Amino acid sequence: MRLRAAIAALMLSALPAWAELTIPVHYLRQIVPQPPTLSNLDPRPERLGIDGASLALADNQTTGQFLGQTYTLEITEVPEGGDFAAAMRTALAATPFVILDAPADTLLTVADMSEAGEALLFNASAPGRRLRSQDCRPNLFHTIPSLDMRTDALMQFLLSRRWTGLALIHGTHAEDLAFADALTNSAGKFGLKIGATKEWAFDADMRRNAAQEMPLFTQDLGRHDVLLLADEIGDFALYIPYNTWEPRPVAGSEGLRPVAWDRVVEQWGAAQLQSRFEDLAARPMRPLDYAAWAAFRAIGEAVTRTGTDDPAALRAYMLSDAFELAGFKGRPLTFRSWNGQLRQPIPLVHAHAQAALAPLDGFLHPRTELDTLGLDAPESGCARFR
Amino acid sequence: MIRTTLALLVLSAPAALADEMWVTNERDDTISVIDTQTLEVTRTIPTGARPRGIIFSHDHKVVYICASDSDTVQVMDPDTGEVLHELPSGEDPEQFALHPDNRHLYIANEDDAISTVVDVETRTVVAQISVGIEPEGMAVSPDGKIAITTSETTNMAHWIDTETQKIFANTLVDSRPRHAEFTSDGAELWVSSEIGGTVTVFDGTTQAEKAKITFDLPNIHPDRIQPVGFEFTPDDAIAFVALGPANHVAVVNMASYEVEEYILVGRRVWHMAFNRDHSQLFTTNGISGDVTVIDVASRKPVKSIKVGRFPWGAAFRPTN
Numbered sequence: 205m206r207l208r209a210a211i212a213a214l215m216l217s218a219l220p221a222w223a224e225l226t227i228p229v230h231y232l233r234q235i236v237p238q239p240p241t242l243s244n245l246d247p248r249p250e251r252l253g254i255d256g257a258s259l260a261l262a263d264n265q266t267t268g269q270f271l272g273q274t275y276t277l278e279i280t281e282v283p284e285g286g287d288f289a290a291a292m293r294t295a296l297a298a299t300p301f302v303i304l305d306a307p308a309d310t311l312l313t314v315a316d317m318s319e320a321g322e323a324l325l326f327n328a329s330a331p332g333r334r335l336r337s338q339d340c341r342p343n344l345f346h347t348i349p350s351l352d353m354r355t356d357a358l359m360q361f362l363l364s365r366r367w368t369g370l371a372l373i374h375g376t377h378a379e380d381l382a383f384a385d386a387l388t389n390s391a392g393k394f395g396l397k398i399g400a401t402k403e404w405a406f407d408a409d410m411r412r413n414a415a416q417e418m419p420l421f422t423q424d425l426g427r428h429d430v431l432l433l434a435d436e437i438g439d440f441a442l443y444i445p446y447n448t449w450e451p452r453p454v455a456g457s458e459g460l461r462p463v464a465w466d467r468v469v470e471q472w473g474a475a476q477l478q479s480r481f482e483d484l485a486a487r488p489m490r491p492l493d494y495a496a497w498a499a500f501r502a503i504g505e506a507v508t509r510t511g512t513d514d515p516a517a518l519r520a521y522m523l524s525d526a527f528e529l530a531g532f533k534g535r536p537l538t539f540r541s542w543n544g545q546l547r548q549p550i551p552l553v554h555a556h557a558q559a560a561l562a563p564l565d566g567f568l569h570p571r572t573e574l575d576t577l578g579l580d581a582p583e584s585g586c587a588r589f590r
Numbered sequence: 591m592i593r594t595t596l597a598l599l600v601l602s603a604p605a606a607l608a609d610e611m612w613v614t615n616e617r618d619d620t621i622s623v624i625d626t627q628t629l630e631v632t633r634t635i636p637t638g639a640r641p642r643g644i645i646f647s648h649d650h651k652v653v654y655i656c657a658s659d660s661d662t663v664q665v666m667d668p669d670t671g672e673v674l675h676e677l678p679s680g681e682d683p684e685q686f687a688l689h690p691d692n693r694h695l696y697i698a699n700e701d702d703a704i705s706t707v708v709d710v711e712t713r714t715v716v717a718q719i720s721v722g723i724e725p726e727g728m729a730v731s732p733d734g735k736i737a738i739t740t741s742e743t744t745n746m747a748h749w750i751d752t753e754t755q756k757i758f759a760n761t762l763v764d765s766r767p768r769h770a771e772f773t774s775d776g777a778e779l780w781v782s783s784e785i786g787g788t789v790t791v792f793d794g795t796t797q798a799e800k801a802k803i804t805f806d807l808p809n810i811h812p813d814r815i816q817p818v819g820f821e822f823t824p825d826d827a828i829a830f831v832a833l834g835p836a837n838h839v840a841v842v843n844m845a846s847y848e849v850e851e852y853i854l855v856g857r858r859v860w861h862m863a864f865n866r867d868h869s870q871l872f873t874t875n876g877i878s879g880d881v882t883v884i885d886v887a888s889r890k891p892v893k894s895i896k897v898g899r900f901p902w903g904a905a906f907r908p909t910n
Contacts, residue, residue, distance in 0.1 A: 263744075266703055266722055266723045266744055267746070270722065270744070270746060270748070270760040473724070473742065473766070476742075479682075479701055480701065480723075505745075528765050528785060528786065530742070530743065530745075530766045534835070535785070535813040536786070572811065572813065573811060573813075
């Protein structure tokens with residue numbers, strides 16, 4: 205009896221004096237039409253992103269149970285042509301914490317809604333530069349790495365190998381062009397040279413005749429060490445390796461890929477995250493899953509450490525030096541104070557293994573080497589985030 | 591027949607005379623046994639898949655090995671290297687601690703958010719305790735009354751009453767707690783945080799945070815300083831803390847909580863163990879695939895010993 209009393213006293217003293225909290229989080233997805241691709245081997249999982257948020261819910265709940273904190277996850281998928289703004293209003297009526305999977309324009313529309321002024325929104329899907337630069341918003345964090353972060357990672361790798369002569373083939377979709385643009389910018393940043401650039405303009409079915417067409421298509425690319433491919437929707441790039449005129453490695457959207465996450469990432473405890481995800485989703489974790497997981501975990505981490513559900517206090521904490529997220533990439537992940545981008549290492553992967561993890565050794569930065577990837581403070585035109 | 595046996599004994603006898611350091615090789619599914627006199631690997635013993643935590647029974651008659659990917663704890667005869675039997679450990683055992691009663695193993699089941707308590711005599715599970723995500727570090731207080739589990743993603747040390755097998759306190763630490771250890775008098779609990787880059791010192795009785803130790807190495811970014819395993823000298827005067835990818839071991843004054851020195855070792859240093867008289871410290875270096883031997887008095891590395899791939903745990907075996 206005395207022992208029990210003693211233990212009860214210990215319990216009271218040891219538990220942080222946090223009040224009971226409920227943190228509702230909404231995951232809001234805009235379904236967008238998927239362009240047709242030549243191969244259907246690798247379809248988009250139906251719960252892409254949602255499974256990542258669901259895993260973070262489980263992770264946060266487990267921690268929360270010891271602290272009297274409860275997390276909930278509401279999921280809304282808005283069909284093509286549906287009223288995304290209305291769905292956002294409904295979400296914001298219940299919670300200030302929203303994780304978004306939507307195109308950049310849609311993100312800006314909802315971030316600018318008056319109801320979202322005090323909210324904490326997380327972009328888990330849109331990688332474009334302008335959201336981290338001139339079109340940044342103070343209430344919009346980004347957990348998916350920007351295109352620039354990924355292409356900088358790739359260029360660091362190519363430079364460290366001294367494979368500095370590059371050629372580029374890009375598709376015609378907006379995503380392809382944005383990725384090609386980021387590749388070109390990053391090549392310039394690190395002093396690599398992209399020579400010949402070609403647009404993918406075939407309409408034949410490459411599964412039948414890639415072996416005949418590709419050598420001819422790549423014959424006039426000139427001298428290059430590596431062939432870059434910008435095919436972000438996964439249309440043609442997978443038919444290019446081994447079918448080039450010159451025996452050259454490919455990189456970008458195929459071959460060596462700079463990614464936020466991939467099933468082959470296994471160092472730094474990642475194997476545990478992968479197996480938890482597989483148990484939950486019965487498929488490998490993809491970049492959007494990782495970004496959604498990181499967003500919800502960032503909320504959870506900030507709530508755990510501060511014991512508050514006040515969005516303004518949580519925003520301040522997430523941008524402070526005290527915040528750090530253990531993201532299974534070997535370093536603490538933090539948010540950039542100038543545009544809300546989650547700093548993170550970028551794995552460089554191929555089909556079966558991770559070849560390297562950027563930032564690579566030797567790429568230095570006065571703040572953190574992670575800021576050698578993507579828009580650094582002076583380059584970002586973001587004035588509204590701080 | 592008898593002559594053959596004798597011949598074998600003669601052959602194996604020299605190895606059996608010297609003390610040994612046992613090192614688990616996570617990616618080789620083996621244990622490298624190092625002779626602590628000659629500092630040579632004398633035996634390589636096959637284990638289950640992905641061996642990590644390793645601990646000898648208090649009488650050193652058997653050795654327990656967490657074979658993580660085999661989802662079991664193997665019990666091995668250290669003389670022969672033969673696996674005697676396996677314990678029902680729960681899924682993905684990573685680290686464990688043996689209660690002072692030499693009978694109860696407290697096992698962290700990394701994939702399952704559970705700590706499992708196993709009775710090694712009856713080979714049965716005594717209790718399973720729900721803890722945070724990715725339980726990792728395990729410790730039992732010297733008086734046997736408290737067991738600790740740290741959970742890497744929940745970022746807590748869970749304090750378990752070993753009588754009731756229930757959690758009675760939870761204390762937050764910095765990101766990714768990896769290892770926990772009580773001082774020999776039980777007055778303090780130390781917990782390392784890999785991503786947080788700190789070691790938190792708790793009062794063993796009140797669970798209050800007493801100190802937080804930080805590390806600072808010139809020319810190494812703070813992000814790369816990731817405390818993992820650590821060991822105390824028997825007088826609780828000095829702690830040696832492995833700093834992971836910083837490739838150094840910190841020497842911490844346990845009275846002032848100040849770092850006195852950093853010792854260069856191999857790459858991604860994980861765990862460590864002392865030899866018999868605590869004059870030498872053996873660290874496992876995951877990426878370089880070797881063990882660094884540190885001379886404790888001079889605080890200098892004296893030798894690197896190549897072992898298997900990704901050496902992880904280390905445990906000392908006196909042989910006489």
